[in-house]
Amino acid sequence: METKTYRIVTFGCQMNEHDSEILAGILEKMGYQRTESDEADVTLFNTCCVRENAAQRLYGHVASLKRIKKTKPDAIIGVCGCLPQQPGEAAALMRQLAHVDLVFGTHNTHRLPELIARFKETGKPICEILAEGDVVEDIPVKRASQLxxxxxxxxxxxxxxxxxxxxxxxxxxxxxxxxxxxxxxxxxxxxxxxxxxxxxxxxxxxxxxxxxxxxxxxxxxxxxxxxxxxxxxxxxxxxxxxxxxxxxxxxxxxxxxxxxxxxxxxxxxxxxxxxxxxxxxxxxxxxxxxxxxxxxxxxxxxxxxxxxxxxxxxxxxxxxxxxxxxxxxxxxxxxxxxxxxxxxxxxxxxxxxxxxxxxxxxxxxxxxxxxxxxxxAETGRVHEILVEGPSQREETVWVGRTRSNKLVHFNYEVGMAVGQTIKVLITEGQTHTLYGTRQS
Ligand code: SF4
Incomplete structure (x- = not known):
């Protein structure tokens, strides 16, 4: 049987990033697998309205998926998170983006399986926004990091x-x-x-x-x-x-x-x-x-x-x-x-x-x-670093953070592993980053 796929596009802060991990957990429990492709079977836009122009940026992204509905009419496109929770926004979304199938708010994330099932059954767009919600436990979470x-x-x-x-x-x-x-x-x-x-x-x-x-x-x-x-x-x-x-x-x-x-x-x-x-x-x-x-x-x-x-x-x-x-x-x-x-x-x-x-x-x-x-002023000090892995730019340069949450770059050494705690001597401090060498 062909595997169904999902894609989540996240806007905003860490709270929203984590909400997307929850959405991913729910979808994976339903049997969907993550993809970054535009052609996912379910695409969710997890929105934020804390930053400026959130609506405009969202509309641009969602509008670009209109063509997918032509080639893959079964694909489900949803918008969730803070933006539809604002008065009037959910209705405006449904009106202006006719190819959106699901709109739901911050208090009913856990109802996603039901919303998808209902949409598949009726083929009619669904908008469900709750004014307040209870704390819901035991929702599956698909975390981005193991560390x-x-x-x-x-x-x-x-x-x-x-x-x-x-x-x-x-x-x-x-x-x-x-x-x-x-x-x-x-x-x-x-x-x-x-x-x-x-x-x-x-x-x-x-x-x-x-x-x-x-x-x-x-x-x-x-x-x-x-x-x-x-x-x-x-x-x-x-x-x-x-x-x-x-x-x-x-x-x-x-x-x-x-x-x-x-x-x-x-x-x-x-x-x-x-x-x-x-x-x-x-x-x-x-x-x-x-x-x-x-x-x-x-x-x-x-x-x-x-x-x-x-x-x-x-x-x-x-x-x-x-x-x-x-x-x-x-x-x-x-x-x-x-x-x-x-x-x-x-x-x-x-x-x-x-x-x-x-x-x-x-x-x-x-x-x-x-x-x-x-x-x-950190130069010459030794910090305990939790090793996170290779930097984005160079495989041989690894990164980790001090307990004080400063990002440190250091050279990879044989035997170094993600999740290890090591001591690093700071050799250079720049505005946003520290550089150092491992201490034995
Ligand atoms: S109202 Fe907004 S800025 Fe003020 S504490 Fe609450 S989340 Fe933070």
Missing amino acids: KAWVTIMHGCNNFCSYCIVPYVRGREKSRQMSDILAELSMLGNAGVREVTLLGQNVNSYGKDLDGQPDFADLLRAANGVPGIERIRFQTSHPRDVTTKLIQTMADCEKVCEHLHLPLQAGSDRVLRLMNRGYTVAHYLNIVDGLRHAMPEISLTTDIIVGFPGESAADFEDTLAVMKAVRYDSAFTFAYSPRKGTPAAASNEQVDAAIKQERLQQLINLQNGISLELNQ
Whole structure:
């Protein structure tokens, strides 16, 4: 019997990448095999609406598959993820892309087998969007890596930052039971996975909706005891929910890596208020002090938005000042762009595009200088590296990461294996990469 194939095109963040692993797991359990060909029997576009112009980019991709429907009328084309979850978008998709067969949202991924079966039976396009969903367990996952795994610990977000669409498309916070998460971690540890990243829009508020209210620190401490797992990372953290208990737990648990991604977003209290972030710069800097006191080797990374509606030149100077004060190891920097349906998009104080670009460039230049200095200062230090395999450019140059999440290139040596933990002496630090040699 001919094998049926599937292809998944993923847009967006790690949460979406992991959702695609779940879609792949479901399809493989149904007997489909992965292909990268346009002619797959099922093609799913897993969309994101956090980034700008998501709809336009999606429409371009999906429209190009119209010809496939002519040569292979049975091929199923679906659109899922955040975009159809936005009010009006699912209907617009069905209207404008007549060759799309399935449209479903973020809360009914697990219903994919039923949706496919129903479509095959009726031949009629299906659109199913649920406003909210329960936490569903025991869904198969086809993970991209045998070495590292993402594990979702909670869904949704309650924060309503004024620029962000996530709470509208992913719903309110819903935590997975700690026992289910630990069972998944044990299974991964037994299967040879060495590093896990616990995922959620705001992992620090984990457990608030569960009986007994275990918190994220409790989960980390329990995860630290799972055999086989060597490294634990997590994201994303919200500064408002970083507690002293969490900092101490990170410091105490030897498997929890010395790295925290802590979005600042803006270095001005006025802009933080406009963003509805729920903390002040002083509070943020206090957390940074606490982290560095407990873990002097910790690396810190962040997200910063420039040109938020109402951001003045003085506000932007405040952001530069925080960047200089914290000296992040690296930063994801963005020029603000409006998301339809969010309060910030309706503001009449939008910042001129040219000013946003100028500020963004200034911020990038500052951060690149700091990253370079910090990475150059790594020269002569020895790091524990989890070996990931050959680099994309050269077979003989392999890559791995430090516990502090820095990418390191080193020469392959006979006997070196993926998943091994080795010591590497850093010989050169560049802005985004370290270079080193293996230490025996
Ligand atoms: S914390 Fe704010 S930025 Fe992050 S997902 Fe929630 S609303 Fe969006």
